[in-house]
Amino acid sequence: MYRFIKAKEEMKQLKLPGFLYSEVPELASTVPYFSMEEDESCEEGIHLIVCVHGLDGNSADLRLVKTYLELGLPGARIDFLMSERNQNDTFADFESMTDRLLDEIVQYIQIYNLTVSKISFVGHSLGNLIVRSVLTRPRFKCYLNKLHTFLSLSGPHLGTLYNSSALVNTGLWFMQKWKKSGSLLQLTCRDHSDPRQTFLYKLSKKSGLQFFKNVVLVGSLQDRYVPYHSARIEMCKTALKDKQTGPVYAEMIENLLLPVLQNxxxxxxxxxxxxxxxxxANSLIGRAAHIAVLDSEIFLEKFFLVAGLKFFQ
Structure with missing residues (x-):
């Protein structure tokens, strides 16, 4: 206990914005784990939560997210679709992966004859871009009025154009060449000579995020795979200094955030x-922080218990 208090006081000296979990006066949910009381507010239908993995991932990547949502919302009428349609080919282009995820969602609802009242998405890394792309498809239009929460875990919403890690940039370049990956080419905004004709820029101009009740962006400075500013959808110093591509980057941010802020x-x-x-080594190259949002039980339990559960109620 002494070491904990000492570490907490040292943490406060850093004067970081935000708050400490251990000092939060109220928890996000007052319902105890494993309660059998049903949530009467959800009687009109199922709350479908779609979990989408990232690059070279699989349907089990977000299993702990599912676990802590189920534990934190006992009795709630929720159903999970752990997306697996893209797990064998995440190096394909985003258009192909969008088609697969959209088919998977529509078929899941139809096969199980679900009456859906809410649809939420939890995405990790590259999976967040696939989710945003699905929202723009005509076949998904009938579900837009049911969108509830979009939880983005380390999502490269602005790509990896201004990634500060030379090691990661080199690795991405090598992987793109080796796998002939369309998604990695699109992530680095090198899929067209005109930056305003790239996949990410065009996606930023299409509506989507503003249809959610909650848009939750989670990012970390320790993550070297996905730039901090890209996960948070905000400007960075390098882009401000870049007279050529910087203005395009700023336009992408405005395209994404303005509709959300206006709603x-x-x-x-x-x-x-x-x-x-x-x-x-994983911590050094930034991979550890990138996957900690998936496999750190301490982080996920505290995040949902203190802050995250309210977005799924």
């Missing part, structure tokens, strides 16, 4: 995460 029924929330990571 009074949509709330935008950003969370910065600082993980306690061991001194390993």
């Amino acid at each position: 009074k029924d949509c709330s935008l929330v950003r969370y910065d995460v600082i993980h306690a990571l061991p001194n390993t």
Whole structure:
């Protein structure tokens, strides 16, 4: 206990914005784990939560997210679609992966004959871009009025154009060449000579995020795979200095955020995460923080219990 208090006081000396979990006076949910009381507010239908993995991932990547949502919302009428249609080919272009995810969602609802009252998405990394792309498709239009929460875990919403890690940039370049990956080419905004004709820029101009009740962006400065500013959808110093591509970057941010901010029924929330990571090679290259939002039980339990559950109620 003494070491904990001492570490907490040292943490306060950093004067970081935000708050400490241990000092939060109220929890996000007053319902205890494993309660059998049903949530009467959900009687009109199922709350479908679609979990979408990232690059080279699989349907089990977000299993802990599913676990803590189920534990934190006992009795709620929720159903999970752990997306698996893209897990064998995440190096394909985004158009192909969008088609697969859209088919998977529509077929899941039809096969199980679900009466859906709400649809929420939880995406990790590249999966967040696939989700945003699905929202723009005509076949999904009938579900737009049911959108509830979009939880983006380390999502490269602005791509990896201004990634500060030379090691990661080199790795992405190598992987793109080796796998002939359309998605990695689109992530780096090198899929067209005109930046305003790239996939990410065109996607930023299409409506989508403003239809959610909650847009929750989670990012970490320790994550070297996805730039901090890209996960938070905000400007960075490098882009401000770049007279050529910087203005295009600023336009992408405005395209994404303006519709969200103009919709009074949509709330935008950003969370910065600082993980306690061991001194390993994975931590050094930034991979550990990138996957900690998936496999850190401490982070996920505290995040949902203190802050995250309210967005899924």
